[in-house]
Amino acid sequence: MDDLSGAFAQAFRLIAGFDPDLLEIVTLSLQVSLSAVIVAGLIGLPAGAAVAVMRFPGRAVVIAVMNAMMGLPPVVAGLAVYLMLSRAGPLGDWGLLYTPSAMVIAQTVLVAPIIAALTRQAIEDLHGDYDEQLRAFGIGRSGMITTLLWEARVGLFTVLLAGFGRAIAEVGAVIMVGGNINHVTRVMTTAIALETSKGALELALGLGIVLLVIVLGVNALAGLLRMGVAGRAHA
Amino acid sequence: MTKRTLCNILATLILSLSLFGAAARADNAFILVQSTTSTQNSGLFDHILPQFTEASGIEVRVVAVGTGQAIRNAANGDGDVLLVHAESAEVAFVADGLGVERFDLMYNDFVIVGPSGDPAAVMGMTNASDALAMIAESGSAFASRGDDSGTHKKERSLWQEAGVDPVVSSGDWYQETGSGMGATLNTASGMGAYALTDRATWIAFENKGDLVIAVEGDDALFNQYGVILVNPQRFEHVKSDEGQAFIDWLLSSDGQNAIGAYQLDGQQLFFPNAK
Numbered sequence: 041m042d043d044l045s046g047a048f049a050q051a052f053r054l055i056a057g058f059d060p061d062l063l064e065i066v067t068l069s070l071q072v073s074l075s076a077v078i079v080a081g082l083i084g085l086p087a088g089a090a091v092a093v094m095r096f097p098g099r100a101v102v103i104a105v106m107n108a109m110m111g112l113p114p115v116v117a118g119l120a121v122y123l124m125l126s127r128a129g130p131l132g133d134w135g136l137l138y139t140p141s142a143m144v145i146a147q148t149v150l151v152a153p154i155i156a157a158l159t160r161q162a163i164e165d166l167h168g169d170y171d172e173q174l175r176a177f178g179i180g181r182s183g184m185i186t187t188l189l190w191e192a193r194v195g196l197f198t199v200l201l202a203g204f205g206r207a208i209a210e211v212g213a214v215i216m217v218g219g220n221i222n223h224v225t226r227v228m229t230t231a232i233a234l235e236t237s238k239g240a241l242e243l244a245l246g247l248g249i250v251l252l253v254i255v256l257g258v259n260a261l262a263g264l265l266r267m268g269v270a271g272r273a274h275a
Numbered sequence: 276m277t278k279r280t281l282c283n284i285l286a287t288l289i290l291s292l293s294l295f296g297a298a299a300r301a302d303n304a305f306i307l308v309q310s311t312t313s314t315q316n317s318g319l320f321d322h323i324l325p326q327f328t329e330a331s332g333i334e335v336r337v338v339a340v341g342t343g344q345a346i347r348n349a350a351n352g353d354g355d356v357l358l359v360h361a362e363s364a365e366v367a368f369v370a371d372g373l374g375v376e377r378f379d380l381m382y383n384d385f386v387i388v389g390p391s392g393d394p395a396a397v398m399g400m401t402n403a404s405d406a407l408a409m410i411a412e413s414g415s416a417f418a419s420r421g422d423d424s425g426t427h428k429k430e431r432s433l434w435q436e437a438g439v440d441p442v443v444s445s446g447d448w449y450q451e452t453g454s455g456m457g458a459t460l461n462t463a464s465g466m467g468a469y470a471l472t473d474r475a476t477w478i479a480f481e482n483k484g485d486l487v488i489a490v491e492g493d494d495a496l497f498n499q500y501g502v503i504l505v506n507p508q509r510f511e512h513v514k515s516d517e518g519q520a521f522i523d524w525l526l527s528s529d530g531q532n533a534i535g536a537y538q539l540d541g542q543q544l545f546f547p548n549a550k
Contacts, residue, residue, distance in 0.1 A: 126352070128353075135512065137353055138338060220339070234316075236457065237455050238479065238480065241481070
């Protein structure tokens with residue numbers, strides 16, 4: 041229990057002290073994970089909605105794969121991206137390995153399937169309710185997708201938050217493709233892993249508490265935004 | 276939103292994302308060093324790298340992983356300089372044409388740590404492989420890196436010397452953690468196991484719990500670090516000028532003095548021995 045109370049004291053000192061190193065790490069964590077969620081959203085939302093609305097052979101297989109990919113282990117995603125971006129890999133000339141961009145790509149790989157699969161489910165439910173109406177208005181497939189995405193926006197906000205939670209919390213992928221380089225690719229989770237490996241358990245736990253507080257802050261902000269969106273939707 | 280605008284937005288986003296990392300530091304020359312956890316976790320790099328950067332204007336980015344993984348990463352061309360501690364593997368790296376030349380840089384030693392209760396009765400011994408044989412015989416818990424790191428390579432050679440194959444007892448008294456030195460020490464500390472560790476990581480380690488040094492002082496526990504420039508003829512993107520400048524500095528009296536001056540808790544962690 042000493043460790044735990046020590047950890048809270050550490051967390052408080054870290055936050056109250058406005059440690060510039062910590063600020064840098066927190067900023068990079070948010071930059072990387074929010075970027076990954078944006079990119080994954082731009083891929084996952086339309087992809088999930090398209091699968092929900094369209095009927096094509098092998099659709100059940102696509103859905104099964106999408107759902108299964110939600111369980112993709114971060115280390116495997118990291119390894120795959122490492123092999124692509126390594127100098128020995130097909131995209132090695134881009135020189136992206138051990139940069140924040142590589143971390144965004146790895147997290148996008150992790151998050152896009154979650155957003156796509158959950159969007160598919162949300163849109164499919166909605167599609168069942170609205171299909172006849174939309175057809176009656178003579179709205180085509182792509183129009184249907186954008187309309188349904190818009191109608192489902194409140195629920196999809198939670199989907200994006202689920203993706204963000206996955207991105208900001210994972211360590212296996214970013215440590216592999218980012219390398220946990222001080223002042224370059226060190227984020228909250230890799231810093232926690234490093235301090236744990238130094239045996240500095242209090243500091244590691246303190247950083248963990250800081251991470252939770254930040255995630256809580258992002259969720260609170262998102263909650264306010266969602267209320268705004270929902271409010272207008274019912275106005 | 277049409278497909279085209281979507282594609283455009285995506286492309287712009289990815290482009291701007293790939294720039295935000297590079298833009299911040301594009302004006303700085305930097306090199307990438309593949310190295311071991313012991314050099315980073317002990318604080319050595321935090322002590323010496325700012326001095327080199329000050330003198331040369333070159334930033335050093337360190338990826339700290341096990342020696343085995345560091346060598347594999349460098350063999351893929353993902354690094355300019357390799358700084359590890361497994362001499363035979365380093366010599367092979369150069370012989371395969373992946374590195375230019377290997378230089379001795381510094382040394383320290385390995386120690387066997389264990390619970391103060393000392394169930395295997397090895398405390399104070401100076402022959403490491405004899406001590407391991409006794410740990411095996413008594414079936415006392417031993418936490419191994421199991422990750423093909425420099426420390427793990429050393430540990431395997433000591434077991435061989437002792438005439439014991441611990442892997443047949445894996446999962447019984449022999450625990451292969453498959454992770455870094457710190458994680459393995461955390462395991463040893465948690466379960467009261469013996470473990471082989473480099474002295475630098477041990478001194479810097481903050482979660483020792485009940486663990487103490489049990490065996491030290493054996494010549495077989497010598498731990499030599501080497502430094503190698505990744506071969507620019509093999510990988511044309513290798514920053515050979517900057518990488519060589521870093522190696523030259525490490526081997527110079529400035530670099531060697533910086534290494535020797537680093538202390539933690541009043542103890543010197545690394546002993547420079549460049550020729």
